[in-house]
Amino acid sequence: MATLADVARRAGVSPATASRVINGSSKPVADELRERVLRAVADLRYVPNAHAQLLARPQRSVVGVVVHDVSDPYFAEVTRGLQRVATERGRLLIICNSYRDPVRELEYVELLRGQQVAAIVLAGSGYHDAAFTTLLNEKLAAYEATGGRVAVIGRHDHFGDAVMPANATGGELIGRELLRLGHRRVGVVAGPRVLTTITDRLTGLRRALAEQGVELPDQRIRYADFDRDGGARATAELLDTSPAPTAIVALNDSMAVGALALLRARGVRVPEDVSVLGFDDMPIAADVTPTLTTVRLPLVEMGVRAMALALDPTSGSPRVETLPAELVRRDSTGPAPA
Amino acid sequence: MATLADVARRAGVSPATASRVINGSSKPVADELRERVLRAVADLRYVPNAHAQLLARPQRSVVGVVVHDVSDPYFAEVTRGLQRVATERGRLLIICNSYRDPVRELEYVELLRGQQVAAIVLAGSGYHDAAFTTLLNEKLAAYEATGGRVAVIGRHDHFGDAVMPANATGGELIGRELLRLGHRRVGVVAGPRVLTTITDRLTGLRRALAEQGVELPDQRIRYADFDRDGGARATAELLDTSPAPTAIVALNDSMAVGALALLRARGVRVPEDVSVLGFDDMPIAADVTPTLTTVRLPLVEMGVRAMALALDPTSGSPRVETLPAELVRRDSTGPAPA
DNA sequence: CGCTCCCAGGAAAGCGCTTGCCTGGCGCGA
DNA sequence: TCGCGCCAGGCAAGCGCTTTCCTGGGAGCG
The missing domain is CATH 3.40.50.2300 (Response regulator)
Structure with missing residues (x-):
């Protein structure tokens, strides 16, 4: 894997300059050098190491989503909403399936926390399990304490921002x-x-x-x-x-x-x-x-709202949005037989 | 965010020791110190910074999947297969939706490359677009050159390992x-x-x-x-x-x-x-x-095979597995009207 | 009692990148 | 002509972690 240093060497500049060119830093760089750096990048097929970048400049641009099961149409729709907003705002989405396993859910939260994601969205029903709920809440609280944002969809687990279907x-x-x-x-x-x-x-x-x-x-x-x-x-x-x-x-x-x-x-x-x-x-x-x-x-809408909650700087106390349910009459129902 | 150094300080040991305890390194550590470190970890709710870890010990355990659209049942099934194998082998899956946009597809490949994932799986049809195909292949080749593994599902784009439905x-x-x-x-x-x-x-x-x-x-x-x-x-x-x-x-x-x-x-x-x-x-x-x-x-099977290809060290030349198609007769077909 | 050996634990380098700070060279004004 | 200021570009620190290498002290042996 080519590194920044490789690029710099090939372009005959310092890593600092190379970095500035690549990131479009505000600091001015002579056109010729810029040119050379760009060519070196292309020649070497250089792609910055995201981990190193994130270490040096801790900016969180990825959002993690923990879902019961994306293959389930319910979550497929919700995810579509989440994706839409995330993409609009230039965020990458990491989707994780817990397959309705609370333990795996916990693991994923931990993992996303380690990945320093900007926000964690938990989609899908909570569980009737006090011990688990406590544990989850602790983890989420710890994560929020470090500036992470949390939003949940359709669960009472969490005390923070939530989108609730009726x-x-x-x-x-x-x-x-x-x-x-x-x-x-x-x-x-x-x-x-x-x-x-x-x-x-x-x-x-x-x-x-x-x-x-x-x-x-x-x-x-x-x-x-x-x-x-x-x-x-x-x-x-x-x-x-x-x-x-x-x-x-x-x-x-x-x-x-x-x-x-x-x-x-x-x-x-x-x-x-x-x-x-x-x-x-x-x-x-x-x-x-x-x-x-x-x-x-309104499944898609639920995803949209949740992502908005997760991405918008919290304005005040935990926000809970309840989305309405609506009866759709079709042909599978009729009067009770006599 | 608590760091390793914080943990070490609180436990009254060096970061080195703390790291060894946390990672279960083979190097022996006295029980008392171990104990103290563990307690500090719990107290501080310490979670290692994955980026720093990955920087220091470049081990790739995440697999990236670029899919046309997980909400589409076709991909939902394929993804299920991918997930199954990935989970069995202890890999985390990052799922990215390109929404059938070649450009976004390219961006995601780039991004996954930057994330140093162990493998990239591209699921979904290729495009009739020579320029795009060339670009994609270049990127994939560069990625493979650095030890990454690539597998594609249902596309001729790529010269490497592939799973092809008939x-x-x-x-x-x-x-x-x-x-x-x-x-x-x-x-x-x-x-x-x-x-x-x-x-x-x-x-x-x-x-x-x-x-x-x-x-x-x-x-x-x-x-x-x-x-x-x-x-x-x-x-x-x-x-x-x-x-x-x-x-x-x-x-x-x-x-x-x-x-x-x-x-x-x-x-x-x-x-x-x-x-x-x-x-x-x-x-x-x-x-x-x-x-x-x-x-x-065999959608799920396609996912399973592809992930296996992506995760198993390549044994020889590009492997292409073709999975059979089968006609399923149901009630929507009948003899042509006279 | 003194030496060597061994091992637990710490110091420090380094992973690849960003960025504050400094330097050297230039252009300008007096 | 000399001196100053300014700015492009480089140096180096540091992000949080792992790991190699080293050290000091205890145990075991002669």
Whole structure:
């Protein structure tokens, strides 16, 4: 690897001059020397060692993002928003997947801290685990104490800046819609029990139903993996309870798609026999059959806001932005069968 | 930010000793000192400055990935494969989105080079642009000259290690299937013209059709954005040609989904009136209605192989692995209408 | 009791870069 | 002609860490 010294030698100047030319320093340099340095850079295919640069001039221009799983459409959308803002502001993004493993999440935070990133964005639900939360908060606090910025998306973990989707409200929207359609036996396909997002959505749903005296007994809630297959499996279990629910609420769209697939396989008509609702309004929701009634979350916008929070110098106390949820009615829901 | 020196001071030892304790160096250190250092680390919440470490002991443990767009399911799957292997081997992954912009791609390669990453993986089609290709190759060559490893997925750009999906073969599979079903008027929803992947798939398709004397005139090929909406738009155009095609081949599944949506909106029955085929076999392909006939590419496997290539010390000449394509018959295709 | 050997721990160099400070040479004015 | 000021360019320190090399002291042996 060519170093600055190599360039300087080849151009017949001092490293200081070479550095100034390369960085476009304000200090003037004679055209001829500049020319020579530039040529040397090109000849040697010199690329500055970012580590050395960052050591000498600690300026943080990289932003780290820790995500549950970018392959998940939910995070794909959020990440798109994060990227957009980061790019606009000339920041490089480092994306890390924790795969919903709190330990790995912690490790990544540590790692990003070591990389001296300008900001850390944590995207994705928090966990019901006090010990973990404490640990995470300590690490984040230590990082912020050194001037790093932290923003979280969709988790209560952290006391600092946050962007929160209205999960509970979304749950309520679903509950009201269900009541409006006359459903009183509701089955829930929930995601992993440990995620706070699940609890929030469930709480909202339960609250809305309770207003009309409809209960949500435990055996009608099935916890499953947050993906298509998990949704299918949980739905199968719900169908086998008796009396079977007339509506199935999946707490994200991937699981809802799984539910739809299973119902089709079993010859159950949607929405005539059973209504199905999702959550998130992922792009696929409009392309499955029947199209999926769901709660829209402004995913890209969440990413945009979070990155803005992370990049803008903090103006005052922790800022929490709550983004609205909105019911999107499509063809997978209908009146409860008589 | 606490530094090693701070830790050493607090523990009453030299930085050298502190460093040895922290890195678990083989050099023995008295238990008491070790103890003191560890406590100081904890008290100070010390995290080593990765840049300084990397400067002092240039060891490359990070792998950089430049991808067209992680939000695209195709790349989401590939990335999953990359991640898996990287994680197994204890490597951190830095994911960068070029958003199909060759210039940004170049910038990211440069940037990763500066970050002294152990390897760079380029995922995604190359471009029909000789100048760009030359530039890219130069940069990659310079990087490899310094001991970096490069692997590419699905592009002919580079002369080094590569994982190639059988794009042309996939095109042929589609062509043969079409002929088998009696289609002779075939419309193609192609992606961006500049991508080599598109050309490859098209070439295979054309070759297969030509074997039975079926032509693919230019006006039956529509270039569009590589996403759902692009697919819908291109399909609309194809429908308006006359005579309209009896089969529509979308060169990726996202566009195929768009095609399906548009056909439904126009009241065209699939597959009775028009057959639709996709490419890639993304997860959604089995969940749309009708389920999508497509060509399966082993996306995750491609990521796995590429990361293996990138991480394993090169054994001999450039290794190119071609992964097979496979036709997946589903409900969106049927015999050509009479 | 004195010597050597060995080992724990510290001093210091150096990784590649930036930048404050200094120097030497030039141009200008008196 | 001499002296001053100014500015381009170089010197060197220092960013935080690792690691080689060295030192001093204790243990073991004669």
